[in-house]
Amino acid sequence: MTPSVTSKSLRFSFSIAPSHSQSNLFPIISLPNPNFHLFRQLPLLKPISAVQSNFLVPEVQKTQTFPATNGPNFPAVKLPPDTGAIVVDRATESELKENGFRSTRRTKIVCTIGPQTCGFDELEALAIGGMNVARINMCHGTREWHRQVIERVRRLNEEKGFGVAMMMDTEGSEIHMGDLGGATSAKAEDGQIWTFTVRTLGLNCPERTITVNYDGFAEDMKVGDELLVDGGMVRFVVTEKIGPDVICYCTDPGMLLPRANLTFWRDGSLVRERNAMLPTISSKEISFLIVMTLRFDREARKLDGGLTPKETLHEASRNLIDLLAFDISWILHDWLDIDFGIAEGVDFIAVSFVKSAEVIKHLKSYIAARSPKNDIAVIAKLESIDSLSNLEEIILASDGAMVARGDMGAQIPLEQVPSVQGNIVQLCKQLNKPVIVASQLLESMVEYPIPTRAEVADVSEAVGQQADALMLSGESAMGHYPEKALAVLRSVSLRIERWLREKRHSTLEVPISSSVCIGIPEEMCNAAVKMANKLEADALFVYTKTGHMASLLSRNRPDCPVFAFTPNSSVRRRLNLRWGLIPFCLSFSDDMESNLKRTFSLLKARGMINSGDLIIVVSDLLQSIQVINVP
Numbered sequence: 130m131t132p133s134v135t136s137k138s139l140r141f142s143f144s145i146a147p148s149h150s151q152s153n154l155f156p157i158i159s160l161p162n163p164n165f166h167l168f169r170q171l172p173l174l175k176p177i178s179a180v181q182s183n184f185l186v187p188e189v190q191k192t193q194t195f196p197a198t199n200g201p202n203f204p205a206v207k208l209p210p211d212t213g214a215i216v217v218d219r220a221t222e223s224e225l226k227e228n229g230f231r232s233t234r235r236t237k238i239v240c241t242i243g244p245q246t247c248g249f250d251e252l253e254a255l256a257i258g259g260m261n262v263a264r265i266n267m268c269h270g271t272r273e274w275h276r277q278v279i280e281r282v283r284r285l286n287e288e289k290g291f292g293v294a295m296m297m298d299t300e301g302s303e304i305h306m307g308d309l310g311g312a313t314s315a316k317a318e319d320g321q322i323w324t325f326t327v328r329t330l331g332l333n334c335p336e337r338t339i340t341v342n343y344d345g346f347a348e349d350m351k352v353g354d355e356l357l358v359d360g361g362m363v364r365f366v367v368t369e370k371i372g373p374d375v376i377c378y379c380t381d382p383g384m385l386l387p388r389a390n391l392t393f394w395r396d397g398s399l400v401r402e403r404n405a406m407l408p409t410i411s412s413k414e415i416s417f418l419i420v421m422t423l424r425f426d427r428e429a430r431k432l433d434g435g436l437t438p439k440e441t442l443h444e445a446s447r448n449l450i451d452l453l454a455f456d457i458s459w460i461l462h463d464w465l466d467i468d469f470g471i472a473e474g475v476d477f478i479a480v481s482f483v484k485s486a487e488v489i490k491h492l493k494s495y496i497a498a499r500s501p502k503n504d505i506a507v508i509a510k511l512e513s514i515d516s517l518s519n520l521e522e523i524i525l526a527s528d529g530a531m532v533a534r535g536d537m538g539a540q541i542p543l544e545q546v547p548s549v550q551g552n553i554v555q556l557c558k559q560l561n562k563p564v565i566v567a568s569q570l571l572e573s574m575v576e577y578p579i580p581t582r583a584e585v586a587d588v589s590e591a592v593g594q595q596a597d598a599l600m601l602s603g604e605s606a607m608g609h610y611p612e613k614a615l616a617v618l619r620s621v622s623l624r625i626e627r628w629l630r631e632k633r634h635s636t637l638e639v640p641i642s643s644s645v646c647i648g649i650p651e652e653m654c655n656a657a658v659k660m661a662n663k664l665e666a667d668a669l670f671v672y673t674k675t676g677h678m679a680s681l682l683s684r685n686r687p688d689c690p691v692f693a694f695t696p697n698s699s700v701r702r703r704l705n706l707r708w709g710l711i712p713f714c715l716s717f718s719d720d721m722e723s724n725l726k727r728t729f730s731l732l733k734a735r736g737m738i739n740s741g742d743l744i745i746v747v748s749d750l751l752q753s754i755q756v757i758n759v760p
């Protein structure tokens with residue numbers, strides 16, 4: 130595997146073999162063009178410091194502020210330490226008590242946290258409203274900003290008794306616009322002329338200028354190309370190129386948002402040289418590369434005498450440093466974010482623009498080496514056109530998948546998105562991986578308090594497909610009605626789930642079969658679900674250390690909810706993404722009899738089960754299925 134890093138702007142490419150590859154212990158830089166001295170003449174080389182201010186330290190450019198926390202208004206309800214007690218998410222507990230087992234929500238909800246929802250109060254409101262997973266998108270905000278969100282979610286869980294999991298979504302090497310000079314949005318009108326530039330915004334920029342984060346942008350665009358903002362929400366056609374400026378004519382008007390993603394098309398197909406790449410190279414390997422380059426430079430300096438080839442070598446090394454700084458900063462971003470996510474102990478890392486299973490495998494071994502407890506799940510975001518030809522391999526390598534319809538809709542024709550969504554959801558269920566349906570589910574609710582009928586139908590479709598989770602993006606990050614949007618997802622899920630259960634009984638549809646992997650745990654879980662459906666059990670109980678048995682029950686999409694008991698709090702948080710699972714933290718012993726007794730008495734004391742309820746119990750301790758009436 131030799132990932133290649135391409136600097137289009139320099140019309141030059143070199144490849145880097147990561148140090149773990151079998152054939153090479155050290156990174157190899159292969160330069161196709163021996164005329165290094167030519168590079169100096171190219172216009173886009175930047176000194177390292179300039180590069181750093183653009184890429185390595187993007188925080189400098191971002192000016193986001195946090196609403197202050199209302200510290201004193203929050204009574205710190207410190208829960209007792211988990212010794213013998215049972216811990217469940219507070220919102221789920223009230224839902225169970227109010228509505229009874231059968232009517233709890235099965236479809237999970239992921240909310241993207243942004244300026245509208247990053248305060249402690251707002252986060253708490255989302256947790257009360259049923260948010261199962263909070264997502265931060267590393268495309269926006271600074272690491273410090275994200276750190277505060279993570280800290281607040283953790284505090285919410287500890288002090289207020291919620292069990293919200295944390296997902297970090299990587300940026301991917303997408304091309305996006307700059308910050309709009311501080312404005313929150315800008316309206317592009319039909320027929321208007323806009324300038325997209327790689328220059329920094331300044332006085333000499335024409336009116337309606339937008340910066341672009343990719344230095345090769347002006348070189349790569351051609352007159353006649355189509356430029357799509359935010360997956361096609363606003364469209365432009367390139368009419369002229371003037372040095373670093375690309376002059377565009379607006380063909381589809383709309384709202385431009387800061388740092389919106391850009392794709393460009395030529396002759397009806399996507400030009401995707403550079404917008405779909407997470408290179409399989411780590412920050413350590415890159416650091417090594419930098420050290421090697423600096424040594425190369427030092428050796429070149431030692432060569433006195435001024436022979437032309439040596440001067441050339443020196444010149445080349447200087448250029449190489451510039452070049453590496455440029456390209457490395459581009460690709461390093463995701464790896465620095467991944468290191469950040471591991472250090473902060475997030476529960477999920479969602480990888481943007483995955484093209485192959487290799488990226489996922491590499492990231493999983495990277496995480497395994499740094500997080501020995503192996504408690505971060507990797508979610509493959511399916512949005513790049515290249516991912517669609519090897520979906521099964523990618524999904525198998527991952528711990529879950531996201532149908533990232535926003536960017537997907539910019540890479541394949543829109544009318545193909547629904548069938549691709551259906552196929553991915555089906556495939557994930559077969560392969561026993563949780564799947565999230567994301568983007569524009571309730572897009573109009575960014576501005577309005579009521580969704581459109583079409584949006585409600587779209588949500589219903591995803592719930593009907595029995596996707597594990599639905600995701601809010603702008604609706605919860607920067608919209609005017611985050612809690613209302615969450616309430617719509619909740620109520621539509623509940624209603625459609627109930628309707629499906631009623632329908633299933635009239636058509637006697639059987640749960641999905643275990644055609645893909647058949648082993649004792651799979652067979653046991655399939656049988657337990659069948660039994661629970663036939664006997665109209667009130668709940669399935671599963672005692673699980675790793676969460677695997679619980680996932681196998683969820684995969685069958687049973688009629689009743691599954692109470693999953695695990696001693697491990699990070700397993701509990703990861704199970705939040707699984708359809709129909711209610712994860713509890715509970716320490717248990719090898720003695721199932723006493724585990725059950727204890728669980729029944731703890732749950733009865735909290736009013737979460739009643740005498741006479743019919744429970745089907747599965748455990749990965751004993752290979753048994755028990756049918757029990759709560760005493």
Ligand SMILES: Nc1ncnc2c1ncn2[C@@H]1O[C@H](COP(=O)(O)OP(=O)(O)O)[C@@H](O)[C@H]1O
Pocket residue numbers: 193241242243244266268269270386387388389390535602603604606607
């Ligand atoms: N941390 C953040 N800071 C500021 N704005 C954010 C943040 N996260 C999300 N947003 C806003 O919400 C919008 C939708 O979020 P999302 O779908 O995650 O991002 P995008 O569509 O830009 O990839 C973003 O375009 C951005 O305007």
Ligand SMILES: C=C(OP(=O)(O)O)C(=O)O
Pocket residue numbers: 266268298390481510512532533534535536537567568602
């Ligand atoms: C979820 C998506 O990714 P992001 O919001 O990071 O662009 C998407 O493209 O649909």
Ligand SMILES: [K+]
Pocket residue numbers: 266267268298299300301481
């Ligand atoms: K992202």
Ligand SMILES: [Mg+2]
Pocket residue numbers: 481512533535536537
């Ligand atoms: Mg995307």
